[in-house]
Amino acid sequence: MREDDTNWFSRWEEGLPSPEELTPLSQTLITPDLAMAFDIRNPHSNSPHHQIPQPPPPSNPLPSPGNPSQPNSAEFADSGELGSGTAGEEPARTLKRPRLVWTPQLHKRFVDAVGHLGIKNAVPKTIMQLMSVDGLTRENVASHLQKYRLYLKRMQGLSAGGGAGSGGGAGGAGLGASSDPATDHLFASSPVPPHFLHSAARTNSDHFMPFVPVPAALQHHHHHQQQMAAAVAAAAHPQLQQQYHRQVGHFGSPPNGSFEHPFLTRQPQPLHRMGQAMQHNPVPGYVEDMESANAAGGRKH
DNA sequence: CCACTAATAT
DNA sequence: CATATTAGTG
Numbered sequence: 001m002r003e004d005d006t007n008w009f010s011r012w013e014e015g016l017p018s019p020e021e022l023t024p025l026s027q028t029l030i031t032p033d034l035a036m037a038f039d040i041r042n043p044h045s046n047s048p049h050h051q052i053p054q055p056p057p058p059s060n061p062l063p064s065p066g067n068p069s070q071p072n073s074a075e076f077a078d079s080g081e082l083g084s085g086t087a088g089e090e091p092a093r094t095l096k097r098p099r100l101v102w103t104p105q106l107h108k109r110f111v112d113a114v115g116h117l118g119i120k121n122a123v124p125k126t127i128m129q130l131m132s133v134d135g136l137t138r139e140n141v142a143s144h145l146q147k148y149r150l151y152l153k154r155m156q157g158l159s160a161g162g163g164a165g166s167g168g169g170a171g172g173a174g175l176g177a178s179s180d181p182a183t184d185h186l187f188a189s190s191p192v193p194p195h196f197l198h199s200a201a202r203t204n205s206d207h208f209m210p211f212v213p214v215p216a217a218l219q220h221h222h223h224h225q226q227q228m229a230a231a232v233a234a235a236a237h238p239q240l241q242q243q244y245h246r247q248v249g250h251f252g253s254p255p256n257g258s259f260e261h262p263f264l265t266r267q268p269q270p271l272h273r274m275g276q277a278m279q280h281n282p283v284p285g286y287v288e289d290m291e292s293a294n295a296a297g298g299r300k301h
Numbered sequence: 302c303c304a305c306t307a308a309t310a311t
Numbered sequence: 312c313a314t315a316t317t318a319g320t321g
Contacts, residue, residue, distance in 0.1 A: 099311090099314050123304060138303090143314060146306075186313090 100140045104189045109133065110144060111190045151187045 102110075113130040114122040124142040131141070 102313085125303075139315075142304080143316085147313090149305090 097135075100136070100144075102144060102186055104186065106133070107144075107186050108190050110141070110148070111192060114145075114148075115193050147183075148187060151183045152192075154183055 109131050110127065113127045117126055117130060124138045124145055127145065128136050128138050128141045
């Protein structure tokens, strides 16, 4: 009898516009080297202060709809060497990567991963691996996971009964009853399955997938740029309050309008040694489109 | 070693 | 403000 699941179910479809979003689990962050290649650092004049202008990743040409400027000259200048003045860019080590920008998409992957893993296995390392996001580090996930858990906790205490309401979490992020604007924002934008309440521990491998109906007609159809742009606009937070955060990393918008692939999904990162057995790439390399939330990366350990 | 929480720093 | 980072504990 229960099964108020159906409630959120319908909502899911809304949040889940197309299979493209939930198709393959693989996203790619940009590696620092790549980001650097895009960024032409100033020769010197570098203050020994923190805040490396490390202009966020390549900042794909997403000249925001309203930003006419931005000559997208994706010129990969030979990465000859930059002035050594800047705090060493040579050592790919010790490089401070820009703050990870948790875009709704990236967060979506995060939530999906957690949902598919089960609260039990949803630990930073596993999530990170399942996400297969190049550049994502355990710390990144851990930090976000912390916040995410707090968010869930907060919500549970506040709106538990309303099945529908809880489905979308705060329902309209920022609308209706958001617990605190401080905690939502990003979280409220994801489908957040109701199982995330404390307790649902599932071993792994058992998740009910909302079978992807995927009508044949929708199987693969590329949309138009406009559609994409709209989606992005919607996804992008229209609210910019932070100092000067750049949501960089959104697909590339080609100069002439032809849509090109922003990045190739780099998935198989060196599967360095994995002690425990597990981790089979559940999904073969798919050609994932969708903007890549990016961040920086370089692996370390 | 890894995960979790809380506090703190940027 | 959102993340990153650190410290302390299990």
